[in-house]
Amino acid sequence: MTDPFLDRLADLLGPGGLVVGDELASRPASWTRAAEPCAAAALVRPRSTEEVSAVLAACHAAGRVVVPRGGATGLVDGILCAPGDIALSLERMTGIEALDPLAMTMVVRAGTTLEAVQAAAEAADLFFPLDLGARGSATVGGTISTNAGGLRVLRYGMMREMVLGLEAVLADGTVVSSMRPLIKNNTGLDLKQLFVGTEGTLGVVTRAVLRLRPAPAGYATAVVACADVDAAAAILSRAQRAFQGRVSSFEGMWPDFYRAMTAPGRFAPPLHREHPYYALIEVECVPEEEPRFLSLLETLMTEEIVRDAVISASEEQRRALWRIRDRVExxxxxxxxxxxxxxxxxxxxxxxxxxxxxxxxxxxxxxxxxxxxxxxxxxxxxxxxxxxxxxxxxxxxxxxxxxxxxxxxxxxxxxxIGLEKRGKLGLSRSAAEIATMRAVKRALDPKGILNPGKIFSHPVD
Ligand SMILES: Cc1cc2nc3c(=O)[nH]c(=O)nc-3n(C[C@H](O)[C@H](O)[C@H](O)COP(=O)(O)OP(=O)(O)OC[C@H]3O[C@@H](n4cnc5c(N)ncnc54)[C@H](O)[C@@H]3O)c2cc1C
Structure with a gap:
């Protein structure tokens, strides 16, 4: 090893703690650059919050850039490294530490996959609502840091709404633990939110307390056809009122998309004719409420808001409807x-x-x-x-x-935003908003060692 700093990190972390050379080159630079190798000088694999803290303290003192890395499924190049950077993976910090079925909370380490969290909730007859196509690889730390959304935001919100407590390590190695499993906690700044959606630029998330929900009793699912997205908005509004806000998914499909997904060799079109707009609607309901779902759609057809519809009659049919929207690869x-x-x-x-x-x-x-x-x-x-x-x-x-x-x-x-969209931030955020974000970054990471260049071009200027 030619970089003595890497020797130091290897000493700090022990066997298996440092990945370099060919093994590192076999790791992709990011999801969108899967053919490019990770360019970091080394990838570190701490096993505990204390080791994350030690790595960050050492990197802070040496002025070395640290790029946190979860399941590498992010789509905006948030984990992209430059030569000399230290990639920090949470892959050895996995597992569920505790699950309280009465309080409906789970304490989980940040490297755990979303799928493992969902499975653990299900085993306790509970439900973790966040869901997305990359569930098998995306991690708790990554979904927190990107404030992931996915398929059920309408009913349960984004990841932000599912995090009750959080532990993170700041750029200088300070551990900030806000792991209280409380739904209400008005004691000044809600510090955990600093780390939600900030893409690893303010701290490394190491653990979290997640809020679980009762498992839904069932679903009523349909693909509906209508005149345009305005008609789709009316359908959603009527369904929300009829089912007291229990619409959990409302997925829109413009005709070119629907045509591409139902082309020969892909999925059978569920509707007989082509229409100007399609939506997949799913409502959480008990089986006894399904006739009410049917009658809502019939009423909307009588009013000529819905032009045609197909309702799933079994779990297999429900999955078949979802595949048309979901299999976007x-x-x-x-x-x-x-x-x-x-x-x-x-x-x-x-x-x-x-x-x-x-x-x-x-x-x-x-x-x-x-x-x-x-x-x-x-x-x-x-x-x-x-x-x-x-x-x-x-x-x-x-x-x-x-x-x-x-x-x-x-x-x-x-x-x-990551690296991919940082030049576009000004289209969505005012100059005052961006200046405030930069001030927060400067306060927490004055040397700019944590994932610099992501979200902003010059994080500490
Ligand atoms: C097939 C597919 C479907 C997808 N569907 C959706 C979807 O429906 N909705 C959606 O929102 N996203 C979706 N995504 C995007 C992606 O899955 C999410 O952004 C996910 O949250 C990333 O998690 P990750 O563990 O892979 O994070 P990574 O890709 O490893 O990292 C993402 C960002 O988080 C930071 N980070 C990672 N771990 C930590 C940590 N412990 N502490 C601090 N920072 C950290 C990284 O530095 C980076 O900036 C999809 C991606 C794919 C490939």
Whole structure:
């Protein structure tokens, strides 16, 4: 080893604590750069909060950059390292420390996967509502640091709403433990929120107290067709009123997306004819309430708000409906591999998607796009074709991001800013907001060693 600082880290962490060389090169730089190796000088694998603290204290003293890393499923290059950086993985800090079935809380270490948390909750006849396609690899620390959203935000909120307590280590090694399992705690600044959604720039999350929920008694699920996204908004509003806010998912699909997912060789279209707009709606309800769901859809059809609908009659049918919305990795086969994630108020969605689609189509004959997403949460995902020329790619980005500023939209609904979107932050945040974020960063990490360059270009200037 040529870097004596790495010898020091190896001594601090003991056997298996440091990954370098070929083993490190076999780790991907990030999800979106899976073919590139991690460029860090070393990856450290602490086993405890104390070891995380020791690593950070050493890196702080030496002025070495630390990049926290969870399951490496983030989509905005938040874990990308530069040569010389120290990647810090929580992969040896896994496991559930405690589960209180009466209080419905779980104490968990930050390297635990989302899937393991869901399974442990289920084994206790409880439910952890956060869910997303990357559940098998995404970690508690990563989902906290990106404030992940996913499929049930409408009913349960984002990760922020599921964290009761949290332990984090600051850039200089100070451990800040706010692990109280309390629903109410008005004692000044809610420090845990500093680490939720801040993408590893303010501290390394090491443990958390998560809030569990009663397991839903069942679901009523349908794919509905309607005239446009405005009609879809009316359907959502009526369903929320009819079921007292128990709509847990409302996923919108513009026709190009639906067509791509139901093309020959993919999934059978659940509806017989094509329509201008589709939505997947899921309500949490007991089986006795299912007739009420059917009658709501019938009423909406009589009022010509719903044009057609298919309701799942079994768990297998429910999964089949979900696959059309969920298996978006198949869009790669259709040449639409580049994902985008934005937010737009419901009232502006129809115009926004029409304008951005038209702008993208005009850029290049090979430019294509499909829109879909958690529209019940104002969240639109786009998948676009990968164009060979970076200048054309920049035009696609402009078509998607630029209209958002005037619409009170957001350049990131749930994936975060990372490195990929840092140049776009000003489209969603005012100068005063960004200055305040920078002030917080400076206060907590004056040397700028924690994930610098993510969210902001110059974190401590
Ligand atoms: C197939 C697929 C589907 C997805 N679906 C969704 C979805 O529906 N909704 C959604 O919100 N996201 C989704 N994502 C994005 C991704 O899964 C989330 O961003 C997830 O929260 C990242 O978790 P991770 O453990 O992989 O974090 P990583 O990718 O390893 O890291 C993400 C960020 O968090 C920081 N970080 C990681 N661990 C820690 C820690 N312990 N302390 C401090 N900082 C840390 C990193 O530095 C980085 O900035 C999807 C991704 C994929 C690949």
């Amino acid at each position: 198949l869009l790669g086969e259709a040449g639409l591999a580049r994902p985008f994630d934005v937010s737009v108020p419901f009232s502006a969605m129809a115009g926004y998607v029409a304008e951005a689609s038209a702008r993208i189509a005009a850029i290049h004959p090979d430019a294509g796009s499909v829109a879909y997403g958690h529209v019940g949460d104002n969240n639109i995902h786009w998948n676009t074709a990968q164009l060979p020329d970076p200048a054309l790619e920049a035009q696609v980005e402009a078509a998607i991001y630029e209209p958002l500023a005037a619409l009170q939209g957001s350049v990131s609904a749930e994936h975060g």
